[in-house]
Amino acid sequence: MTKKNEPLARLDGKLTMIGFGSIGQALLPLLFRHFGLKPADVKIVKPGEDRSGLARELGVEVIPVRLEEGNFAAVLEPLVDKGDFLINLSVDVSSLALVKLCRERGALYLDTCNEPWGGRYDDPGLPPSRRSNYSLREEVLAWRLDKRSGPTAVITQGANPGLVSALLKQALLNIAADTHAELEAMPASYEDWAALAQQLGIKVVHIAERDTQVAKARKQRGEFVNTWSVRGFVDEGLQPAELGWGTHERHWPADAARHGFGSDAAIYLKRPGIGTRVRSWTPLEGPYHGFLVTHAESISIADHLTLRKDGQVVYRPTVHYAYHPSDDAVLSLHEMAGKNWQLQHRQRIVRDEIAEGMDELGVLLMGNPKGAYWYGSRLTIEQARELAPANSATSLQVVAGILGGMSWALCHPDAGLVEPDDLDHRVMLEAAMPYLGEVAGVYGDWTPLKERSPLFDEEKDEDDPWQFLNFRVA
Amino acid sequence: MTKKNEPLARLDGKLTMIGFGSIGQALLPLLFRHFGLKPADVKIVKPGEDRSGLARELGVEVIPVRLEEGNFAAVLEPLVDKGDFLINLSVDVSSLALVKLCRERGALYLDTCNEPWGGRYDDPGLPPSRRSNYSLREEVLAWRLDKRSGPTAVITQGANPGLVSALLKQALLNIAADTHAELEAMPASYEDWAALAQQLGIKVVHIAERDTQVAKARKQRGEFVNTWSVRGFVDEGLQPAELGWGTHERHWPADAARHGFGSDAAIYLKRPGIGTRVRSWTPLEGPYHGFLVTHAESISIADHLTLRKDGQVVYRPTVHYAYHPSDDAVLSLHEMAGKNWQLQHRQRIVRDEIAEGMDELGVLLMGNPKGAYWYGSRLTIEQARELAPANSATSLQVVAGILGGMSWALCHPDAGLVEPDDLDHRVMLEAAMPYLGEVAGVYGDWTPLKERSPLFDEEKDEDDPWQFLNFRVA
Numbered sequence: 040m041t042k043k044n045e046p047l048a049r050l051d052g053k054l055t056m057i058g059f060g061s062i063g064q065a066l067l068p069l070l071f072r073h074f075g076l077k078p079a080d081v082k083i084v085k086p087g088e089d090r091s092g093l094a095r096e097l098g099v100e101v102i103p104v105r106l107e108e109g110n111f112a113a114v115l116e117p118l119v120d121k122g123d124f125l126i127n128l129s130v131d132v133s134s135l136a137l138v139k140l141c142r143e144r145g146a147l148y149l150d151t152c153n154e155p156w157g158g159r160y161d162d163p164g165l166p167p168s169r170r171s172n173y174s175l176r177e178e179v180l181a182w183r184l185d186k187r188s189g190p191t192a193v194i195t196q197g198a199n200p201g202l203v204s205a206l207l208k209q210a211l212l213n214i215a216a217d218t219h220a221e222l223e224a225m226p227a228s229y230e231d232w233a234a235l236a237q238q239l240g241i242k243v244v245h246i247a248e249r250d251t252q253v254a255k256a257r258k259q260r261g262e263f264v265n266t267w268s269v270r271g272f273v274d275e276g277l278q279p280a281e282l283g284w285g286t287h288e289r290h291w292p293a294d295a296a297r298h299g300f301g302s303d304a305a306i307y308l309k310r311p312g313i314g315t316r317v318r319s320w321t322p323l324e325g326p327y328h329g330f331l332v333t334h335a336e337s338i339s340i341a342d343h344l345t346l347r348k349d350g351q352v353v354y355r356p357t358v359h360y361a362y363h364p365s366d367d368a369v370l371s372l373h374e375m376a377g378k379n380w381q382l383q384h385r386q387r388i389v390r391d392e393i394a395e396g397m398d399e400l401g402v403l404l405m406g407n408p409k410g411a412y413w414y415g416s417r418l419t420i421e422q423a424r425e426l427a428p429a430n431s432a433t434s435l436q437v438v439a440g441i442l443g444g445m446s447w448a449l450c451h452p453d454a455g456l457v458e459p460d461d462l463d464h465r466v467m468l469e470a471a472m473p474y475l476g477e478v479a480g481v482y483g484d485w486t487p488l489k490e491r492s493p494l495f496d497e498e499k500d501e502d503d504p505w506q507f508l509n510f511r512v513a
Numbered sequence: 514m515t516k517k518n519e520p521l522a523r524l525d526g527k528l529t530m531i532g533f534g535s536i537g538q539a540l541l542p543l544l545f546r547h548f549g550l551k552p553a554d555v556k557i558v559k560p561g562e563d564r565s566g567l568a569r570e571l572g573v574e575v576i577p578v579r580l581e582e583g584n585f586a587a588v589l590e591p592l593v594d595k596g597d598f599l600i601n602l603s604v605d606v607s608s609l610a611l612v613k614l615c616r617e618r619g620a621l622y623l624d625t626c627n628e629p630w631g632g633r634y635d636d637p638g639l640p641p642s643r644r645s646n647y648s649l650r651e652e653v654l655a656w657r658l659d660k661r662s663g664p665t666a667v668i669t670q671g672a673n674p675g676l677v678s679a680l681l682k683q684a685l686l687n688i689a690a691d692t693h694a695e696l697e698a699m700p701a702s703y704e705d706w707a708a709l710a711q712q713l714g715i716k717v718v719h720i721a722e723r724d725t726q727v728a729k730a731r732k733q734r735g736e737f738v739n740t741w742s743v744r745g746f747v748d749e750g751l752q753p754a755e756l757g758w759g760t761h762e763r764h765w766p767a768d769a770a771r772h773g774f775g776s777d778a779a780i781y782l783k784r785p786g787i788g789t790r791v792r793s794w795t796p797l798e799g800p801y802h803g804f805l806v807t808h809a810e811s812i813s814i815a816d817h818l819t820l821r822k823d824g825q826v827v828y829r830p831t832v833h834y835a836y837h838p839s840d841d842a843v844l845s846l847h848e849m850a851g852k853n854w855q856l857q858h859r860q861r862i863v864r865d866e867i868a869e870g871m872d873e874l875g876v877l878l879m880g881n882p883k884g885a886y887w888y889g890s891r892l893t894i895e896q897a898r899e900l901a902p903a904n905s906a907t908s909l910q911v912v913a914g915i916l917g918g919m920s921w922a923l924c925h926p927d928a929g930l931v932e933p934d935d936l937d938h939r940v941m942l943e944a945a946m947p948y949l950g951e952v953a954g955v956y957g958d959w960t961p962l963k964e965r966s967p968l969f970d971e972e973k974d975e976d977d978p979w980q981f982l983n984f985r986v987a
Contacts, residue, residue: 363851
């Protein structure tokens with residue numbers, strides 16, 4: 040196991056970070072800790088000066104430019120060269136544009152979200168499919184088709200998407216071990232992992248997260264409070280709800296649609312994720328209602344766990360996010376919904392003001408006879424502060440995923456564009472573990488049909504608890 | 514206008530109060546202020562000793578008995594006699610049983626909710642219709658059929674249900690005056706009021722309430738926090754969502770049902786009110802999502818504003834509650850929903866801990882060309898504390914309705930069983946006004962179609978904004 044202060048890998052080039060919000064600030068101090076970088080090796084590009092004071096405190100130069108389609112190449116070309124590393128932690132800057140630029144320049148790349156240029160997520164003139172993560176992913180995969188090597192670009196490698204793809208693989212191995220399933224060798228290919236998931240009977244995977252962090256000062260009226268980027272959350276939250284669509288599903292949702300192109304691993308609902316509730320479960324919270332917010336992992340995990348026979352899909356689990364954000368974020372969403380999704384003018388990201396709480400973030404694998412299995416990180420705010428400066432539990436879990444992705448990229452600099460599912464989960468977990476607090480695997484007898492209220496008839500499928508119909512809150 | 518300390522009416526008999534929760538405690542000091550009562554004239558019957566200490570402080574005897582079907586008559590007969598007053602502010606004690614007992618004893622009666630004996634609201638063995646307020650009301654009305662006089666019993670006379678029926682009448686008069694509508698005389702009968710509402714084009718009435726009161730200490734996990742009775746709120750919240758069903762409605766909700774007996778003024782949805790969101794508006798909050806919790810006024814107002822011609826219903830507005838409880842209550846509902854409506858073990862009613870906020874409670878009349886008209890009370894916690902001890906803004910609005918109902922009953926002691934809609938709204942408002950803070954009437958251009966998000970297609974009726982379809986949050 041890596042120790043907290045051990046170098047993970049050495050970056051000999053320069054590093055440029057785009058964006059310096061909650062995740063950029065959380066990552067910066069750890070770059071020096073883990074990659075042999077000095078302040079002069081790092082530059083930050085962001086719109087406007089850094090008001091956090093952290094960049095100056097650490098001696099890192101900020102280039103105050105808002106990157107747009109028309110200027111990004113001119114701004115970044117002097118900063119990004121062969122052997123350098125570009126980290127994109129911004130919103131509204133196209134991931135694919137940056138990946139292409141890095142490929143031309145011979146630089147490594149990582150982001151935590153496959154972003155489009157600004158204005159696409161919330162352009163009502165575009166059909167929902169075009170505003171989906173599915174569509175963004177297919178564009179990237181199409182570009183990659185004839186480029187399976189070249190400078191490594193790790194996309195969507197934060198906590199989720201990112202780390203959870205590694206947690207999922209470890210969870211499958213844990214269930215296999217706990218149930219004495221036959222496992223001849225460590226799965227090596229996507230098909231191996233998919234076959235293992237099928238063998239274990241996994242029908243549904245949730246990314247099941249309950250954030251209990253609360254600040255001393257309550258959310259005020261007209262204010263959106265979050266433990267990470269408000270813009271990031273609202274952007275993805277207003278995309279269509281998306282989910283990997285499993286082969287066991289037999290009730291097509293009335294508001295669902297297929298994209299009609301690409302992998303077909305996922306579908307979307309014609310409604311925003313922050314307006315879509317699902318039943319889920321974590322060991323410490325118990326049952327809860329989470330939001331089915333679209334995330335890259337819902338699509339990439341479902342796609343990677345797909346088994347085909349004679350060209351026909353024979354196995355795939357349903358995969359989606361079930362996010363219970365912090366209490367003040369739940370209230371912020373409630374208020375925002377009441378205002379027809381107009382974002383509050385005041386926005387507050389809490390970090391140093393957090394008084395207590397934990398981010399309980401993991402994968403929940405359902406379908407194996409031993410029960411629902413949750414495997415993930417329980418990181419308290421106190422632990423996060425002890426482990427790293429300028430972090431909340433939420434940001435540190437994201438940073439843990441980034442550290443794994445960066446160290447993998449530095450060890451595999453010619454892998455071309457990769458998703459979290461393409462990376463060795465052991466490398467990811469080794470880098471991330473020191474920052475995850477308690478990592479626990481817990482079985483439960485929870486199903487979405489368990490202890491449902493008998494007061495009103497609801498549309499349910501009693502024959503198979505793992506139908507999406509049963510998870511969805513009507 | 515009555516002054517704050519002016520006697521409203523004189524009660525020469527004794528007064529017995531059943532229940533001594535947030536509303537009982539809020540009312541007790543004002544009984545002495547307004548009805549010429551002395552501590553020895555009042556007795557409280559409640560399960561267990563009074564832990565608030567308020568009864569002892571005011572010198573009022575507490576009889577620690579839980580009233581049930583088998584003991585209530587034996588307990589109450591020695592306490593309730595001709596000319597006495599019985600106030601029922603409890604849960605799980607049948608209003609109709611108490612009304613009958615008061616009639617036999619010659620005593621006056623008032624409650625703020627038409628309660629059944631315990632166990633009916635949440636008995637899954639009963640069909641939803643039997644658990645509805647519609648059904649409870651029809652039972653009372655059936656009993657009343659051959660008894661149109663006798664000791665006055667005022668049922669469902671708090672803030673809402675109760676005071677809002679008076680606010681509604683005043684709101685109709687205000688719109689008539691503001692729009693120079695022809696009004697030959699003060700409406701005197703139900704038909705007069707219904708005709709006025711029809712003349713003014715009123716299609717929908719919401720009881721539109723936004724409670725912004727917050728305590729210093731946040732809701733904890735596993736805790737239900739409310740500004741009034743948790744049991745009262747949860748009981749009604751788990752009843753079916755109910756609404757008076759207007760004649761203009763042309764989209765039958767897929768989950769709706771008619772009762773098949775009685776007035777037919779209201780329908781119910783096959784889901785709990787605290788799981789049913791609707792769009793509404795108050796002047797200070799602006800647009801918001803409220804909960805369509807069943808309330809007696811949704812049914813009685815709709816019934817009283819019904820016009821018939823040749824036996825056919827020709828006019829009725831849609832009437833329902835759109836309740837945005839305090840932020841901590843919203844979070845409590847969210848958590849409770851996630852636990853399949855299992856009530857949290859810990860419950861906290863905030864009053865003295867409230868740090869700030871207001872209860873903005875009024876009627877919202879929609880359909881008149883001048884715009885949506887909200888008329889109601891804006892009572893801050895600071896004002897409530899200045900006006901009366903042992904109150905929050907929420908409890909004092911309820912007490913204001915009770916004071917009106919009691920003074921009306923004392924002046925009309927032989928009126929038999931009456932609903933708030935049967936009472937003279939001027940008497941109600943005169944008694945209540947000193948306790949309502951600012952009473953405001955505000956027009957707005959809000960409709961449930963205004964500024965809807967263009968991101969996703971939603972089922973809407975663009976031809977008539979006032980269709981229930983447009984209010985409901987899907």
